[in-house]
Amino acid sequence: MPHYSVWAPDAHKVELVLDDRKIAMSSGERGWWHVHDAPAADYGFSLDGGPTWPDPRSNWQPNGVHAMSRPMDHCQYTWHDQQWQGTPLSQAIIYELHVGTFTPEGTFDGVITKLDHLVDLGISHIELMPVNEFSGRRGWGYDGAFIYAPHSAYGGPAGLKRLVDACHIKGLGVILDVVYNHFGPEGGYAGKFAPYLTDRYRTPWGEAVNLDGPDSDTVRKFFIDNAIMWLSEYHADGLRIDAVHAFMDTSAVHFLEQLAAEVAKWARRAPRPCFLIGESDLNDPRVVRRWEEGGFGLDAQWSDDFHHAVHALLTGERTGYYADFGTLADLAKAYRSAFVYDGRFSVHRRRTHGRPVGNMPGYRFVVCLQNHDQVGNRAAGERLGHIAGPDLARVGAAMVLTSPFVPMLFQGEEWAASAPFQYFTSFQDPGLSAGVREGRRAEFAAFGWDPNDVPDPQSEETFQRSKLKWLETVDEPHASMLQWYRQLIALRRRCGELGCSQVGEVEVDFDEQARWLRVRRGKIAILYNLADHRQTLHIEPGRTREILLSSKQDVQSRERYVELPASSVIILGPRET
């Protein structure tokens, strides 16, 4: 018989509402209400005689955000991953995927059918875009309403457990993307129960989460318990925390620090390493600095600067935030210092941004050539290869996969998938539905788009269009791109010196005019020709053996020189001994 609890500190009466009856709840400490040993049935709560709302801590919303919650006993699932010991972040190669579009099925079980592909590719972890229950059946997941409930359309709690279990059996870790900085605009009933939100701060997505106002201890615990639930009950290996820059918290112990400390305390007893990765737009090393140095102690953070430096360089795009990037010097800075903006004036932001990282392991930073945001936040959701072409996509892959940071791929990137990744939603409220459609059009009209060319987020077609087409992987040019990714990943895994190193240890030189760049990592050199013509480049003694070449064209090499095709990269090492 389950125990039902809910936090409603301002209510005078709370009832547990089951299918066929109401049960008065008893008032406990600090605003909690309880019923012990009530029947297991779909349920909700009624405050002060008002309407019935689903449970903010619901583990399962089998019929969506507006319907009743269903109790779930985590012990019902039998795990098979006892042998799994995890892979540390320092050796990780992450693969971001969206459950709904990764396979035709769009479910957790669908993902399971593709795990062999991922094992062959060589990645270490999959990272699932948010799997929490959100409004409708299609969506990116960042508009989560029930953060404890795996999305019903993906297969619910049991489906997620099957997926994690299957990954672990195949030697893959699982990272879950969690959103703690706001609630989605539809189905967010939490605010009806308690002060989860505050109007003292704003986020781009509405009211901020109440992390430092009255009753915030319990709000913080709501998120921290959630993080630990994914790690303990769902065996997740790590969490990616969405938009940590949107946490407004003036507490002496910042929410992120408390989260990291409590997860670390839990993880000390865990059978495998667990880690937290923040998405941060702050360029503030405090996010990943250790506690004893005044940091928040996250294990890693995304470094958008690296992405932007690569993207602007390879595509020539300079709109929006790409205005701050585009030179070889920027990319060199990213290699050397992680942050390109580390106290430098940003034209796009119209202010000085960031501070130097200092001495820190490279695995504190996750870098990518593409991710859901960078692809999906474009009007038409084009991938890098769609913009820059296959040669430069190969070059970009090498830039990420030979970097001293943790590399991350985005679903389908490895075979230059033809499908775009567009912004899709399936809000049920007509006003919201119209709002998101018009908002998207207006956003891109500002960049000169014809509103009719902007895909409608609410349309089923937009979602379908974003699904990967797996059949194309065996055809050219996809098959050879896949081969290139496999080679790069295998090389990174084989050569320790290509993995994560301390920030500041990578040697980079370049010629902005001639458009070549060389990265030295131990005995390996990675030499890029970014010019639109062949050029002859100097190679160093000791690094003359061709290990990998991105181009199918011939490379002319003699003594101390190599003639590289346009838009290509060669990886050179010492003669084999």
Next chain:
Amino acid sequence: MPHYSVWAPDAHKVELVLDDRKIAMSSGERGWWHVHDAPAADYGFSLDGGPTWPDPRSNWQPNGVHAMSRPMDHCQYTWHDQQWQGTPLSQAIIYELHVGTFTPEGTFDGVITKLDHLVDLGISHIELMPVNEFSGRRGWGYDGAFIYAPHSAYGGPAGLKRLVDACHIKGLGVILDVVYNHFGPEGGYAGKFAPYLTDRYRTPWGEAVNLDGPDSDTVRKFFIDNAIMWLSEYHADGLRIDAVHAFMDTSAVHFLEQLAAEVAKWARRAPRPCFLIGESDLNDPRVVRRWEEGGFGLDAQWSDDFHHAVHALLTGERTGYYADFGTLADLAKAYRSAFVYDGRFSVHRRRTHGRPVGNMPGYRFVVCLQNHDQVGNRAAGERLGHIAGPDLARVGAAMVLTSPFVPMLFQGEEWAASAPFQYFTSFQDPGLSAGVREGRRAEFAAFGWDPNDVPDPQSEETFQRSKLKWLETVDEPHASMLQWYRQLIALRRRCGELGCSQVGEVEVDFDEQARWLRVRRGKIAILYNLADHRQTLHIEPGRTREILLSSKQDVQSRERYVELPASSVIILGPRET
């Protein structure tokens, strides 16, 4: 011939407006506009052909906030304080005063006439409530409109220089209270020129200052230049920075850190020590932690917890934030740890508050028995002695002046002044005037006050009532209170062990039931009887000699015991050798 400049990044045309003409300004870098060598005359600026507004960086508003600015040449003043070497914070005893009510004149020159009193008292620094130009002639100063301009009704720039000069000659330092977290509601023309404010955050006083949005570099510089101006051009010894908890700044380098670093850089070439003291409600040691430990590096901060612990104990008040205080244990915690709330749940805040200070010098914390806020934010502006009576006021003075932190007094405290310190304003706008009056009434109606008993802030009488009555200092009971303060201060200055020590070094024991508390500081013991009756207390060998006693009643002492009168304190030391 002065050079005129103004920052107006969004203007297309800016004119310098003098009495009798307009001069087109030339556009410089990053939104600055300049005119070189124009006539010295009262001036303002007109943006894009609009109305004329005074200069946000005006050094002098001789006719108030709505009138023209007047250029000022800082070199005109001849300083006489070349011998002044300053007093470090570790040896400071601060005296907070409000220029308008400290003397009948209500001016900087008026303060000069009372410096001998302060020298006799034994304090080291005066701290002036904000002297920036605010709307009207009467006000606390926190509604500043021109932060570079010493208030015209106090005597303007020349008056302030005369006062600082006179202080230095008499061996007193000067701390200025500066308000960088908001602008006053009247006369704040800065926002007309540039994005000084942001609507992304809120403060209790309206829009927050733009410290991390577009163009915030120049906003930050506006405040930092101001801080350095007070130190360099006005020879201030330190600044007290109002409400640092209201700075909303997600930058990787927090505004406070940048401010402290730039002031420190300037101070390296200064002829005397300069320091920054923050008013912080965060209980976050980061505010005063050193940069290398991830701190902001302010020299000190106010510690309200100490005040609240003392006040609640002595008055028995438990309303508002005093609900969190009142036990001897709280005061003992304040002595030992600086923060009472250092990760403890606060009933008043309904959340966990603060974090431990750790190892830090005591002079990082400024403590007081009374200050402008604690007195003036009461409906009737009553001082501690008005509430708790003279015996407990004497006890409170000892608690502050023998503490391991930097003690601060509030004007008139030293003679138990009869004048209250009430909240007064003199806004000129009728709507604002009515708003502040009604707001004040509503605020205290919530605490059960009859609105008619709440003094009208806009009334001249409220201001006059708050003026100190100097003639009373020679009469009882004022004269003996003054004597008590002089003795305590002299003792603190004479005995090094009564000064600032490391946090955690003070030994305190107490009996909550019997209401006695003993503080040990080196060879000195301070023994408090807080009961309402005489009681016999144990004294230790080695600390048996009476150094000071707050009560005029007899003390019975024999061997290892002393019988202390109700509500009294005795300071004991070793036998003289």
